[in-house]
Each structure stands twice: as C-alpha cells, then as structure tokens.
Amino acid sequence: MTQKRRNDKLTDIIILSGSPSKHSRSKLAANYAGKLAEEKGFTVKEISVTDFAPEDLVYARFNSPAIVAAGQAVSNAKGLIIASPVYKAAYSGVLKSLLDLLPQDAFKNTTVLPIMTGGSPAHLLAIDYTLKPLIANLKGESLQGVYLCDHHINKENPEHPVSDKETDVRIQTQTNQLVEAIRRNHVASVVK
Template identity: 35%
Template sequence: MKKIALISGSYSLTSRLNGLAAYAQSYFGSRARLDVIHVHQLPAGALISADYKDRKITEANKLVAESDGVIVTTPIFKASFSGILKTYLDLLPQHALDGKVVLPLALGGSPAHVLAIKYALEPVLSELGAQHIIQGAYTIDHQVKRADNGRFEMEREAARRLERALRQFEENLQRLEASPVISH
C-alpha cells in the first residue's frame, strides 16, 4: 500500500483548505495510507525556534521520510503560500522530498494568484529535493463550501481539477514504483 504524507499549511481545522485534504482522502480511500500533518497543530515554539529535534517535529518528518508521495496544501495570501507552511518546510531535512512524487494544492481568494504554486511554492519544494512535482491544482475559496455536517463540498469544476491532479499524482506514484532503482 502506498504511503502518502499530506502537509496542510492551513491555520485551522475549519479552514476551507481542509476541503482539499478531505477530497484527497476520499479520492484515495483504502488504496493508500494518507497521513495528514496539520502544521498549525505542531508546537509553535518548535516551529518558531527551528527546533528540528522536537518530538512532534521529528514524528512529522518521519511521516514525510517514510512516504512514497507528498501532497502539500496551502492557502495563498499576497501571492505566496502560507508562512506557517514555510516554517515547517524549513525544518525538513535538505533532501526530504528526493525520490518522492509531490503534488501542490492551493486555495486562494481569486484567480489572480494561480501562478503562486509555480513561482513561490515549487522552487521551495525543488530545494527540498523534489524532482517529480505534479502540476498543482489551484482552487478559488468560494468553490469550497462548508456543509452543515462539518464536511466540505466542492463545486464541480474545482472537483474535476482536483481529481485530474490526484489521478496524475497516483499514476506517477505507480510509475515511480515500477522504475528500477539506481544506487550510486
């Protein structure tokens, strides 16, 4: 079974960004083990002081290290990804994403910031060793609604884009598994 780490750069569990994470969990169902790292639930002191030895930080980093693929979700503010996400990404080892398939998903207030994934987030993911970055999906926040039951509902167009990105992510996970490993 594939292991996927989903790093959520949201600031709360009620954020509509969590609708993207819920969609990914629903998409994979029992086909993969999906571990969610809610960065805002990691110790603030450890994040701010860059305490990579903190137990909760090392546990989160272990989930990333043991994963086959990583999904990174973030709100987009002022044409960039969330600061809390950057704070956590700074605590990952330098080559933490090497050999992993990576999918960035973002939620923003308008289509004006759609390129933030490409020009703000992807360079940081590349710096962490990501070589297999799948084209991300950008969702406008009004396309994700909070339902009365605490769940999220996605507008059809946004769901189609997410589904396409997740399918490409899954196909690349399978392709990477099938390719021979070359050791140096």
C-alpha cells in the first residue's frame, strides 16, 4: 500500500454528508458512526454538501476555496464516512456534484464506510450498485456499508438516533471495521 501523506494534527475521519436537508436521517446515522469512532479516540469532522455555496457545486468551481479545502481535508483523512439518502435509486445529485469536484484520487488508500438511508428495503442495493462504484472510482477501499430504512432513525434522539437494535449493531460493527482498518493502515505506513 502506498503511504498517503498524513499529518497527525489533521482530522482522522471525515464524514461527507450528502443530504441537502440539514436534519436528514443519513446525516444523523453518519454522525452517530462518527461519535462511535470518537469514543475510540479518533478525531472526526463533518463536511456537508450544505456547507458550500450552491453556485460552487452547480457551476463546478474547482478553484473555490471551500472546495479546495474540502478536497485537501478528504485527501488527508485516514478514513471516510459517506452518507446519502437514496434519491431515484441512487445517492443524492448534490453529493455527486461535490465528489466530482474533488481530486480524482481523493480517496486513494483510504477506507470508506458508506451509509445510505431510504424509505423502504427496496433501495437496499443502492449502496452496492451506485455508491460503492463511485467510491472505487475515487480509489477508495469500501467497507460493506450500512443501509437504514427511514423508520430505523429516530430524529428526536440525535445522540443515539438508531432505534432498531439490529441496525444499531450493524453500524457499530461497520464503524469498528473502519477504525480497525485505519489502525492497520497506520501500522503498515509506520513499518515502511
């Protein structure tokens, strides 16, 4: 594995929240996974599509200071959590707009935990057929990921939003796998 440029003062895990809604279920699920990682000693920062001027995303302003800073943060992260609601059987268009502006190898040698939410189990495969290929295109190493039905998320409890025990176990398991992959990659880069 090629060593990625790292700075210990930078954020360990970046959450890329792809929902245009400030109070979305996918954002709650991703932030919950981030909280679990923080409990294991990792620093976590969220970057949301709502953090950017719409013009930067719509007009593909690659040189926007906010876009450049996001690209650097993502490229320097040791792990990523990407979250999106399912829109029309895929990730959100605004998430795609943001990812299109990141460097082509922004996820290189980085483990990525994909999280998607949708109205029913009918969209379960959206992670495998839409989000994982995009992660691979950006050179990321995708974990299995977690799909949550909307009714599995309790918006009234943002500290512990996952209301379904089985789904909670899946998020905890996937977050543990993300943390372990980051630790393995760190050990491998130190040994080199």
